[in-house]
Amino acid sequence: MSAASPSTEGPVRYLRAQTRWHPAETLFWIATLLPFYFLPDYLQLASRIAITALFALSLDLILGYAGIVSLGHAAFFGTAAYAAGIFSKFVSGDPLFGLVVSTAAAAAVGYASSFVIARFRHLTLIMITLGLGLLLEQAANSASWLTGGSDGLQGINIGPLLGTFEFDLWGYTAYSYSLIILFLVFLGARRLIHSPFGLALRGIRENALRMPALGAPTRAHIRAIYTLAAAIAGIAGALLAQTTQTVALDSLSFERSAEVLIMVVLGGTGRLYGGLVGAAVFMIARDQFSGIAPQYWYFWIGLLLVIVVMLLPNGILGGLSAAMDWWRKR
């Protein structure tokens, strides 16, 4: 049995090379460990950044890969956050058990809404996602017997991770937990975008109208990725509920949906790391600016957003990679 002829070695090797780990990626993940050693006071913040990064990653999967603009992605984040809180209150405080259950809840909501999502595009789609988000927020507000309404959910009771690691005040457990889950989900997402399905998603983003002419079941693809993105957003929501032991209506809010969209756009869409970098920049900026003038901090993030979008259409990472190309060609 001879292998493929040498002339076709090229394309296979080329596609494999596209999926190889870049040294910068290894550096990135090593850098995520630095807070343990150098910024132990900031582990709680680091944990929230990791969770938000995961949330942004989930949005990038639909926005950056399938081209679905959503202004209601917090629906899934919040659904799972409430599910995790309520589950810990009534059933079990085990974090991993709660994580699985609340992720499934978010995935179920995502799957149900994906049937509507897959039928529309452009402005209609944005308005539908926005509407679904508002709808869920109000539903949670009205069901105060279950959710605590505007007072937030009371009585969350999260046990130690793996029965051993208590969630401490400093956030060692919280950040370890969030970071490990983020990394695992990231590995899965990375595998997905380099799969045939990932290629089909890029096809939908690049030209949704051509896809049917290739015989592609575009709607089925969109339903699948939307459900998956909802599940991942759910993982993030559940992590936040568990690590902070609080859940309030803001987890479902329009503001949260808008912020995560800003993060992905800031970092750069369609590059997996864009959401991660965008989340880190956004959260650190908020932490720093709100120390100076808390009431004005949106002014600065607004300014940052306008500047980045105007000067770097592909976000911070897009700008960096363009700069690197320029440097190499020089």
Place this chain on the structure above:
Amino acid sequence: MSASALSTRGLSRSFGSLVVARDIAIDLPMGGRYALIGPNGAGKTTLINLITGMLKPNSGQIALAGEDITALEPQERVRKGLARTFQINTLFPGLNALEAVTLAIAERRGIAGQFWRNIAEHRESIEEAYEILRRLRLADVCYQPTRELPYGRQRLLEIALALATKPKVLLLDEPAAGVPQEESGDIFEVVAGLSDKLTLLFIEHDMHVVFRFASHIIVLVGGAIYTEGSPAEIAADAGVREVYLGKRTHG
């Protein structure tokens, strides 16, 4: 109807009072090379849109190898072996040619829903894609993003994408549209070199090209079939000449 690779009966479509397709009946035999000609606005692209399902007819039937496909969605028709190219490039600007054609093959092979295996492990699909690209003289540029390809290469990629679906019937909407005359011959050489079993229907304005490559010509005027016949018959038809010289006016 079973002998035809593609046939339509009574195919009609109108937008309000504007009739864009009127009672169209065509029969393409297996392996036929049919040209669809007619003045601008005659409804040539509309007919392709109707056949491929991108536009729903008001009435009439479409059959592919004798099977009624009138009710099928566009993507289902593609999976049954009916492919098309677009007059205006309808490509994936950010994908390179290799990725785009591999995508088309992955869809055809039903593996495009797989999200756990690396694309590079689907060696056969990639090799098939590369083979199509090689045949269409695109192999040397297959790693360049589509948006950076010269226009003529993009026209060829249109055809490559359609071929990747392994069509039995291929509808080419002005495959050489916008390509300088000296290059348009190259595109039709590629078209002429396609398998004999493939049934072709192509729209083309250049009569030299039409008479050279078509085995049969359908003339469409004002949304209806004006006449059809062999290239010799059409060349001799005085009415067709009038239509082309614009002495008659048609909606």
